[in-house]
Amino acid sequence: MLNRVIQQFGLYVRSINEVEDSHSSTVYKCQLLSGDNVYLKIPYTKLKFQRELEAYEILKGYVAIPEMLDYWSGDEECTGAFLLSELKGKPLTSEASPTVAYQVGVLHAQMHEIQPPAVKLLTGIQNEFLNWSNFIEKQFYSFAEDVSLVLDQHLYNLAIDKFEKMKVQLPSPDGPSFVHMDFRPANIIVDSNKVSGVIDFESVRFGSTEIDFTKLYRDFLRFDILLYQAYQEGYKSIRPLIDLEVVLPFYRFTDAFNSIGWCKRRGIEKNAVFLEENLVILKQFLL
Template identity: 80%
Template structure:
C-alpha cells in the first residue's frame, strides 16, 4: 500500500521513516530529493480520511495547521492518503515556557470557537452536541465490552457504578464547538517559543468542549501549576473557559476506562505500558 501511495503522489524520495505515536493513522516522514520534508498520512478507515479532509477545510485560515499538498481518495485496498507540509518544530513537552502554554490555550480556544457550519452540510464530521450525554454513554459502554476482559469483576462493577453516579453531576455541556478529541502534546507542534500548529484531525467532532481538556491535562497541564495558569489565561483571552475542576474528574475517569478498552482492542502486549498507566489512573480514581 505504501508503494502504491508513493507512486500516486509521484514522490522522489531520499528516505522515508514511520512516525511513532500515531494511533489512528500510519504516518511517514518523507525526505525528498529536493530537500523538502513532507508527511505521508494513511488513515485506518475511509471515515477517518473523510473526517480529516473536512476538518482541514473548516480550520484553514482560522487555526495553524499543515498544508494539504495533495490527497488521494484511495481505492478498494487503501482508504485514502494525504501529503502534508511539515510544521517546523517538535511535539510539546513540559519543558516549555509559560509563553508557550499561553499560546496552547489560545489555539485550543480558537479551535473551540469554530461552530457547525450553517450553509454547508458536513458528511463525515458528526455533530454530537444535541445528544451529548448519549454520545458519552455510548462511548463508555462500547469500550466496557473490552474492559470487562481486563479488570477483575469487583473493580469493573465499581467502575460502572462510578460512571453512572458521576454522569448525573455534570453541568450543562459547553458548545456546540469543534473538538479535536485527541488534543495531547504529540499533536501540538512547538518551534522554540512559538506554537507552530496542530495536527491529526481524524477523530474530530462537534460537541461539548468539556471532553477536550482531558488528554492535555493528563500529559501536560497537571505537572506544572505555572503552565496550567498560563494555559488558562491564553484560553480565556479567546473564549470563556469552563470550570475544569468540575468536569475533569469525570473525564479523567472515563478517559482511563476507555483507554483500557482501546488497549484491549489494539493489542494488550504492544500497548502494555499505556495499559498499565491507565490501570493505575483508574484504580487511583476509584480508591
C-alpha cells in the same frame, strides 16, 4: 501501498521514515530530492479519511495546521491518503515554558470557537452536541466489554456505578464546538518557544468542549501549576473557559476506563505501560 501513494502524488523521494505514536493512521515523513520534508498520511478507515479531509477544509485560515498539499480519495484497496506540509518543530513536552503553554491555550480556544458550518454538508465529522450525554454514554459502554476482561469483577462494578453517578452531575454542555478528541502533546508541534500548530484530525467531532481538556491535562498541564495557569490565561484571551475543576474528574475517570478498553483491543503486551498508567488513574477514583 506506500509506493502507490508516492506515485499518485508524483513525488521524488530521497528517504522515508515511518512516524511513531500514530494510532489511527500510518504516517511517513519523506525527504524529497528537493530537500523539503513532507508527510504522507494513510488513515485506517474511509471515515477517518473523510473526517480529516473535512477538518482541513474547516480549520484552514482559522487554526495553525499543516498545509494540505494534495489528497487522494483512494480505491478498493486504499482508504485514501494525504500529502501534508511539515510543521517546524517537535511535539510539546512538559519542559515547555509558560509562554508556550499560553500559546497552546490560544490554539485550543481558536479551535473551540469554530462551530458547525451552516451551509456545508458534512459526511465525516458528526455533530454530537444535541445528544452529548448519549454520545459519552455510548463511548463509555462501547469499551466496557473490553474493560471487563481486564479488571476484576469488583473493580469493574465499582467503575460502572461511578460512571452512572458522575454523569448526572455534569453541567450543561459547552458548544457546539469543534473538538479534537485527541488534543495531547504528541499532536501539538512546538518550534523553540513558539507553537507551530496542531495535527491529526481523524477523531474530531462537533460537541462539547468539556471532553477536549482531558488528555492535555493528563499528559501536560497537571505537572506544573504555572503551565496550567498560563494555558488557562491563553484560552480565556479567546473565549470563556468552563470550570475545569467541575468536569475534569469525570472525563479523567472515563478516559482512564476507555483507555484500558483501548489497550485490550490494540494488544495488552504492546501497550503495557499505557495500560498500567490508566489502571493507576482508575484506581485513584475508585479505591
